[in-house]
Amino acid sequence: MKRGVPLIITFVVGTVLIFSVFIPPMENLGENFTLFFDIIAVFAFFLGGGNLLRVHLTKLSRRKRDWEYSIVTIVGFFFMLACGLFKIGNPGDISASLTAEGSWFQTIYESMFVPLGSTMYALLAFFVASASYRAFRAKNREATILLLAAFIILLGRTPLGTFVTSWIPDSFSIMQIPNLAIWIMNSPNLAGQRAIMIGIGLGVVSMSLRLILGIERTYLGGDDKL
Amino acid sequence: MRYIFVIFSLVLLTFSAGLAQVDTLGVDSILLNIAPPSPISNLTVYDKANDHGHALILEWTPSPDDGAGMNTVMLYEIFRSESPDSPFVNVGSVPLGNSRYDNIGILEKESRDYIPDNTDLYYRVDAVTINPEVRASSEVFGPVRSYSNWFHRGRVPVLLAVLIFGGLMMYFVTVARKGAELYVRPLAGISAVDDAIGRATEMGRPILYIFGLGTADMISTIASFTILSRVAKQVAEYQTQLIVPCYDPIVMTVAQEVVKSSYLDAGHPDAYNDDMVFYITTNQFAYVAAVNGIMLRELPATNIYMGKFYAESLILAETGAVAGSIQIAGTDEVGQLPFFIIACDYTLIGEELYAASAYLGREPIMLGSLKAQDYAKAAVIILSILGIIAANFGLTAFTNIFKVLD
Amino acid sequence: MNAFTPPLALALVDIGRVISLVLIAGGLLWLLIRAIKLKEVERRVIFLFIFISVAAPILFPTVFKEKATPIVKAVFDKIESLPPGSKVLLSYDFDPAMAPEVQPMADAFSRHCLVKGHKIVYMCLFATGQGQFTRTMENVIRPEFPEKIDGVDYVNIGYKAGNEGVLNVIISDFKKMFPTDVNGVPYDSVEVFKGIRSCKDLDLIISIGGGRPGIKEWVLFVGDPGDVPIATGVAAVVAPQLYPYYPKQLLGLLGGIKGAAEYESELVIHYPRFKDSPTPALLMMGPQTLAHIVIMAFIIIGNVLFIQGRRKEGKQ
Amino acid sequence: MKRSTLILMGLVVIVFALSWIFKAISFHGVEEHYVLQGFLVTLAAFLTLSIMSFLYRDNPFYKFAEHLFVGISAAFWMSMGFWSTIVGNLIPRLSEGLSNFFKVHYIPGDYNIFFYIPVILGILLLMRLSRNYGWISRWSLAFIVGTTAGLNFIRYLRSDFINQVSATYVPLLVDWQGIGHFFSNLSLSASGQFIMMLANWVIFLGVMCGIIYFFFSKEHTGMFGRASRVGIWILMITFGASFGYTVMGRISLLVGRITFLFRDWMGLNI
Numbered sequence A: 001m002k003r004g005v006p007l008i009i010t011f012v013v014g015t016v017l018i019f020s021v022f023i024p025p026m027e028n029l030g031e032n033f034t035l036f037f038d039i040i041a042v043f044a045f046f047l048g049g050g051n052l053l054r055v056h057l058t059k060l061s062r063r064k065r066d067w068e069y070s071i072v073t074i075v076g077f078f079f080m081l082a083c084g085l086f087k088i089g090n091p092g093d094i095s096a097s098l099t100a101e102g103s104w105f106q107t108i109y110e111s112m113f114v115p116l117g118s119t120m121y122a123l124l125a126f127f128v129a130s131a132s133y134r135a136f137r138a139k140n141r142e143a144t145i146l147l148l149a150a151f152i153i154l155l156g157r158t159p160l161g162t163f164v165t166s167w168i169p170d171s172f173s174i175m176q177i178p179n180l181a182i183w184i185m186n187s188p189n190l191a192g193q194r195a196i197m198i199g200i201g202l203g204v205v206s207m208s209l210r211l212i213l214g215i216e217r218t219y220l221g222g223d224d225k226l
Numbered sequence B: 001m002r003y004i005f006v007i008f009s010l011v012l013l014t015f016s017a018g019l020a021q022v023d024t025l026g027v028d029s030i031l032l033n034i035a036p037p038s039p040i041s042n043l044t045v046y047d048k049a050n051d052h053g054h055a056l057i058l059e060w061t062p063s064p065d066d067g068a069g070m071n072t073v074m075l076y077e078i079f080r081s082e083s084p085d086s087p088f089v090n091v092g093s094v095p096l097g098n099s100r101y102d103n104i105g106i107l108e109k110e111s112r113d114y115i116p117d118n119t120d121l122y123y124r125v126d127a128v129t130i131n132p133e134v135r136a137s138s139e140v141f142g143p144v145r146s147y148s149n150w151f152h153r154g155r156v157p158v159l160l161a162v163l164i165f166g167g168l169m170m171y172f173v174t175v176a177r178k179g180a181e182l183y184v185r186p187l188a189g190i191s192a193v194d195d196a197i198g199r200a201t202e203m204g205r206p207i208l209y210i211f212g213l214g215t216a217d218m219i220s221t222i223a224s225f226t227i228l229s230r231v232a233k234q235v236a237e238y239q240t241q242l243i244v245p246c247y248d249p250i251v252m253t254v255a256q257e258v259v260k261s262s263y264l265d266a267g268h269p270d271a272y273n274d275d276m277v278f279y280i281t282t283n284q285f286a287y288v289a290a291v292n293g294i295m296l297r298e299l300p301a302t303n304i305y306m307g308k309f310y311a312e313s314l315i316l317a318e319t320g321a322v323a324g325s326i327q328i329a330g331t332d333e334v335g336q337l338p339f340f341i342i343a344c345d346y347t348l349i350g351e352e353l354y355a356a357s358a359y360l361g362r363e364p365i366m367l368g369s370l371k372a373q374d375y376a377k378a379a380v381i382i383l384s385i386l387g388i389i390a391a392n393f394g395l396t397a398f399t400n401i402f403k404v405l406d
Numbered sequence C: 001m002n003a004f005t006p007p008l009a010l011a012l013v014d015i016g017r018v019i020s021l022v023l024i025a026g027g028l029l030w031l032l033i034r035a036i037k038l039k040e041v042e043r044r045v046i047f048l049f050i051f052i053s054v055a056a057p058i059l060f061p062t063v064f065k066e067k068a069t070p071i072v073k074a075v076f077d078k079i080e081s082l083p084p085g086s087k088v089l090l091s092y093d094f095d096p097a098m099a100p101e102v103q104p105m106a107d108a109f110s111r112h113c114l115v116k117g118h119k120i121v122y123m124c125l126f127a128t129g130q131g132q133f134t135r136t137m138e139n140v141i142r143p144e145f146p147e148k149i150d151g152v153d154y155v156n157i158g159y160k161a162g163n164e165g166v167l168n169v170i171i172s173d174f175k176k177m178f179p180t181d182v183n184g185v186p187y188d189s190v191e192v193f194k195g196i197r198s199c200k201d202l203d204l205i206i207s208i209g210g211g212r213p214g215i216k217e218w219v220l221f222v223g224d225p226g227d228v229p230i231a232t233g234v235a236a237v238v239a240p241q242l243y244p245y246y247p248k249q250l251l252g253l254l255g256g257i258k259g260a261a262e263y264e265s266e267l268v269i270h271y272p273r274f275k276d277s278p279t280p281a282l283l284m285m286g287p288q289t290l291a292h293i294v295i296m297a298f299i300i301i302g303n304v305l306f307i308q309g310r311r312k313e314g315k316q
Numbered sequence D: 001m002k003r004s005t006l007i008l009m010g011l012v013v014i015v016f017a018l019s020w021i022f023k024a025i026s027f028h029g030v031e032e033h034y035v036l037q038g039f040l041v042t043l044a045a046f047l048t049l050s051i052m053s054f055l056y057r058d059n060p061f062y063k064f065a066e067h068l069f070v071g072i073s074a075a076f077w078m079s080m081g082f083w084s085t086i087v088g089n090l091i092p093r094l095s096e097g098l099s100n101f102f103k104v105h106y107i108p109g110d111y112n113i114f115f116y117i118p119v120i121l122g123i124l125l126l127m128r129l130s131r132n133y134g135w136i137s138r139w140s141l142a143f144i145v146g147t148t149a150g151l152n153f154i155r156y157l158r159s160d161f162i163n164q165v166s167a168t169y170v171p172l173l174v175d176w177q178g179i180g181h182f183f184s185n186l187s188l189s190a191s192g193q194f195i196m197m198l199a200n201w202v203i204f205l206g207v208m209c210g211i212i213y214f215f216f217s218k219e220h221t222g223m224f225g226r227a228s229r230v231g232i233w234i235l236m237i238t239f240g241a242s243f244g245y246t247v248m249g250r251i252s253l254l255v256g257r258i259t260f261l262f263r264d265w266m267g268l269n270i
Helices: A004-020 A028-061 A067-085 A104-135 A141-156 A159-165 A170-175 A177-186 A188-212 B002-022 B153-177 B188-203 B219-238 B249-265 B284-298 B312-322 B334-343 B351-361 B364-392 B396-400 C007-036 C043-059 C070-081 C099-116 C129-144 C164-170 C215-226 C239-245 C256-270 C280-315 D003-027 D034-055 D060-094 D096-102 D112-129 D134-167 D179-184 D193-213 D222-265
Strands: B041-047 B055-061 B075-081 B089-095 B100-104 B121-128 B135-137 B141-144 B207-212 B242-246 B277-279 B302-308 B326-331 B346-349 C087-093 C119-124 C154-159 C204-209 C230-234 C252-255
Touching: A004 A028, A004 A188, A004 D134, A028 A067, A028 B249, A028 B277, A028 C164, A028 D060, A028 D112, A028 D134, A067 A104, A067 D060, A104 B284, A104 B312, A104 B334, A104 C043, A104 C129, A104 C280, A104 D034, A104 D060, A104 D222, A141 A159, A141 A177, A141 C280, A141 D222, A159 A177, A159 C280, A170 A177, A177 A188, A177 D193, A177 D222, A188 B153, A188 B219, A188 B334, A188 B351, A188 B364, A188 D134, A188 D193, A188 D222, B041 B121, B041 B141, B055 B121, B075 B100, B089 B100, B153 B364, B153 D134, B188 B207, B188 B219, B188 B302, B188 B326, B188 B346, B188 B351, B207 B219, B207 B284, B207 B312, B219 B242, B219 B249, B219 B302, B219 B326, B219 B351, B242 B249, B242 B284, B249 B277, B249 D112, B249 D134, B284 B312, B284 D060, B302 B312, B312 B326, B312 B334, B326 B334, B326 B351, B334 B346, B334 D222, B346 B351, B351 B364, B364 D134, B364 D193, C007 C043, C007 C280, C043 C280, C043 D222, C070 C099, C070 C204, C070 C230, C070 C252, C070 C256, C087 C099, C087 C129, C099 C119, C099 C129, C099 C204, C099 C230, C099 C256, C099 C280, C099 D222, C119 C129, C129 C154, C164 C215, C204 C215, C215 C230, C215 C239, C215 D134, C230 C239, C230 C256, C239 C252, C252 C256, C256 C280, C256 D222, C280 D222, D003 D034, D034 D060, D034 D222, D060 D096, D060 D112, D112 D134, D193 D222
Parallel strands: B207 B242, B207 B302, B242 B277, B302 B326, B326 B346, C087 C119, C087 C204, C119 C154, C204 C230, C230 C252
Antiparallel strands: B041 B055, B055 B100, B075 B089, B075 B121, B121 B135, B121 B141
């Protein structure tokens, strides 16, 4: 029951979906199944919310390190949830869009969610610089190739690249940095991307088959013993 | 020039439609004076192949007035009926210059757009001028029937590929099961995992295991579960601490199960508690913010990133470097591989991540499936060489084999 | 900055430019000298340099001229060549975090389609894409195209959860996934949707984004099976991995802010009415250039340190 | 807490309180709720700077922003999922009464009964919370994994795999007009014949070597080893190039944030 049934479910669902591609009357099946999947995912969100609360309430009650901040999380969570589920401050009625202008949900989204998310993302600009300084060092042949490719592309993305190599005559124009950068992007870069993608494509296909056949089953967790 | 004319006529059309609404008698006299155009000819209707029925295709020779003179045809309206005598219903239209219409029905029976299967149908195409009143109908075509097909012929190559690959895999899995030795080349990232756990034990610091933003259905996440089960087993044996913050609630439940059973296998079920694996939030940067905090506060000895990663890869890896952790990564997200390669100590590239789960299991069946993958790769190489020769000698027949997009 | 800026302000801008350049160049030189003496640069110093090199050109703006590369031009020409009234779908597959990079593209595409008289269907695969559409609505459609009517010239059908699942449905049936537009108007009453039953009836699909779900899903689930032309504007990070799809599965692509800047300048060249419209991407190229130079300088400093370190080891 | 920390915190509070006042004044007459608008802009700026302070080191402001972010984002997706998927897609297919309550269009259909399947699977998933029946949640998981395994199997075989392979069929001879013509026009011009051909050769051989690098069951020695070595070089160029190409996007994001601080918060005219 605990392991057999799930394996059978995976096998049946997987095989049916594979063959539905070849049988036109069943084409809509995959479509409906993906609709189902989204609905299940919403239930999972509630599972996640519950776990989040549990983690922070435990932290709070045991006065673990930084417990004060757990209050912030819990208050933020409930406040946002109330604003969202009850559409507080929404100018329209129950059928209005959740993100309607003027609703509390949208206001919180714009004045808290957006600045937090975009700033976190913007930190990448700093980390790109520190990573280039730290890691782009010509330690061996592979690292040197990596470094050179990155440097040429960086140079090619600025007017500086055009400026330093504009003296090169037309018959050697591939040596001009902007041309070289485009060539690298379109040729060796493309080859590398493609090789990785072919590999991944095969890997996914083979992994999917292993899942359907029940060979790969770690995702089901432990044995019946548990 | 033609477009300008079309725009002009469309403007006129909208204008006249507006007028018609206000006052039906006030229609511009020019519009009334258009001579009826010539109708279309050679209308044929046939069943759409390789589909689930409820669809027909119409083809015709356009009206000679298509794109010339004042009685220019603006559009073709398609009409359908279930008998040649009963009234025809407009089912769609195409602008001038077209000579084909795919009449694809929808499946709701109540809908006007429903096309019954295995029923006699009759079609007619009208050539319509700027003035919708002035039109020319074609002869009625019919009866014609729409059928449902039980097999999609266009997809034979895909089916072949499925069967060949499935067959290869079954073969090698059986061979491996019988006990044949299969060689597998070492992967640096995998052997590094063992050392890293040892290091964490020595330092007395925790191990941070991150799934990234993958959901439980993604292949990379599933591969990551296997790696986690191995890591957890060793962590349990060494009695080191393990932290698994999750982005997706379903991934969290599975990870809890995986870790729990690994602790059981290692003989330390009591050392497991549900707080090791916990949910943070399903938002990329909120998740990153929290994981960054964990890195600087718990100072893990080792960070393992396995699964699906997006923009957060470098934020995590650089923060990890600040905390002085050894970092091992693996992802199939091509865009993020460069960042991991640069900022981490070991990286599993794309397919290597999937292979890793087979490596760690060391089960013959898993290795058998790797072997099958390799044969498929060899096939790719051979096909590519043949294909490139064919392409260079203009043998399009060969390259057409791959035109299986639909 | 406009024509009426007083001369004093202009002079201040020039002075600011010079000071920041001297500051950055001098600082880098100093770090290089330190590197030769084998002194590592602290992480926070790098952060500070990046901050200055981005902030200074924003305070004292500089605009560079851009010329469209073929891959960008392909998208522009496609929209240009479609007859007026063609149906174009713009999918906002991004969130506010990605917005600085791709919002300019979304706005430029909207401008271009509206000025050509195409009908636009707006949708999003990211829940947060809804909010981004509001930006386009407020900054482009309302002020620049007040004559365009919601439902007739464009329609917003909003967001549905389900990632590629959504695409999997709309490839054969729009109405099933989007029974109404965001305002609750039933599908059949929306003028734009006349003659559109599925994605196959669209003349062009443009996905603007950079994550998942995004352009890759559009290509795999809609472009390939439905044979619909697809173009895209993406964050720079995903652009290289999309090159394999060009030009067979993807007719063109705008990569990052540079792609957006190229598109903006192309738009201004063809349509003088946009001369005074905001061109955020073009303005953003100043900080770009400076930050790139700083990063390259740090790569050089890092390698100087590495070589010096190895030489020292050799001596011992 | 140290005295210097307290002073610093006090300063920060004063700065943002002042900012609130100034922003409210600047919005006066422009916005209806000018006090609220002033607060919201100040709050956004405060959160932006709190996150940025992480670059210096971990600190209470960052911790505050981080915990707040986690809380609201978790609730954000729950609300979104509820309204767009449950109310938007599920209820219209299950119940006319509920559809009327939520004012969504009821979609009648013969197969609507099947939409109970995901509801049941979703509830099974929630069984995870039970200590004794937690294992039932695996059934839903098996369904999810089976679905995507089936869908992925075909999709990747078709689009990613077969298409990428067929895209490798590039012409190895471009504008070929005989060997004499080739040598007499040999140049390193970016648009020249040689460079065009070189590009295609690199693509073809690069893909081949790259694939060879990914062979798992054959030892990488001899010719095979050399090819795999070239493969890894190609991969390194790819990674380096992608990295360099990405920098631009990352900088743009920072430009966005700094523009917000300068223009929307500080009110500079840029």
